Amino acid sequence: MIFKRRQKMDGQAAAIEAFWSWWTTARPEVEKAIADGRWDGGVVDDINRLVSAIDAGLGWEFSAGTRSRHLLVVTSNADRSLRATAERWRRASPEPDDTFGYASARQPSPKALEAQLQFDGHMLDLTALRFAADVGDHAVDVRVWHPAFADLPEEGRLQVTFLALDWLLGEDGVEIWVGAIDATTGPAPALTATALAELVNSRAAELSGQWALLSGERRGRPLIATVQVPLKAARWPAADTHVELVVPFRDTTEAGLPAEGSLAALHELEDRIFAYADGPILVAHETSDGTRTYHLYAERPNAADVLEPIVSSWREGKVKMTVRADPAWERVRHLSV
Incomplete structure (x- = not known):
């Protein structure tokens, strides 16, 4: 599965590179087409072909910019599974200038x-x-x-x-x-x-920056969840890899929630996770029956590597870390409020 995903991402990266290589030479022709209002089949066909090569579900359009005269948008068309792909296209773009800017979602107009x-x-x-x-x-x-x-x-x-x-x-x-x-x-x-x-x-x-506290039951035991709100992938558009940390703790209340000793250790663990500003983003955690499950999202699978020293140093049991592709954020859909 990981190998297939890497193949797909490599293919998309090559297609994105091909788009921007074409743009370097075709940009004057595009600028002329916008100025004249005359789009011949060649330019439109080229853009259609190059964007579809990245992913057939993507769309594109030109609109008026705010800092640039024109804005080229490649959009996921509200398909959550393609939002990170569109964002990777944008990040590979040239620097915006007075004439053209670039966006991975339609901007307010x-x-x-x-x-x-x-x-x-x-x-x-x-x-x-x-x-x-x-x-x-x-x-x-x-x-x-x-x-x-x-x-x-x-x-x-x-x-x-x-x-x-x-x-x-x-x-x-x-x-x-x-x-x-x-x-x-x-x-x-x-x-x-x-x-x-x-x-x-x-x-x-x-x-902005708020968290919500949720409560329920799991297998007849109390469950507490803490979630960034709103829990929407578009807030972190390139983060399409789910990192799950299942962390056992020893000092529990009768309800299976962390007592003082383990609570302090868990807070220290979270501080260490937050210290990696360019690493996986902690978006939620669930606590029940002596276990806390952390949900993080990363922009690339190997971004989870920074967590290995943290995981291996946990003293209250063996931490299980699972890394999966999840561009639509299905793994945390049950926590959306």
Whole structure:
């Protein structure tokens, strides 16, 4: 399995290198196509071929930049399993300049909501969009309304809704900070696009760096979990390798949770893990029946090597470390709140 994954990653790395090699020579032609508004089949076909060679599930587009005039985006199209691949493409890009910047997710473009959108035979004035927001503990649920929604099928309403939210908040902003999304044909809500963006950005600032404490049972024994919130892979877009540490401890309460002696040792262990700023990221841990399971994510499989001295020095039992590819973060899905 590890060998096959390494082969795939090597193939993607070669395809990414091929893309940027092509870009070096083709960039003037792309710049001319944008300026003239004339895209011949050759440039488009080349980009399609080169992006598909990295992964067929990726998409690409040019949009207006903020620091650069144009922004080239290669996107995972909301496929969590491809987010790290898109990020590796971005990290291999040239330095942004006045003309071109590069991104691995669609960026906020709120001015797009000042325009009109031709969709399914309708001309939608996007300034008429209105929003309702339900602010939860770890995300903002959003309902989107437009007067034309009454004349659109449900699928069309949702397409416009997701387009509008991506333009307003950016692809990662929606993925990380927005919970449930719905398109409504009921009475118009009160929030404008600007007001919704301010609300979501404010909530994001409040939640940044927070952890949530969860509780439950496992095999009839108390279970306590501590989780970074929101627990979304898009916060660490290149971290697609799951590192699991199963750590036994000896000093327990009757409930199987750590008593004072082992609790201090576990805190020291976590401090040592956090000391590696460029190593695996600790996103959650679960504690039950004399064992604490740490969930970490790394940007490459060998990043877990820095943990070996920590694991081998644990004095309260044998630590089991397992490293797996997990680009969609399936291993911690049960801890999402």
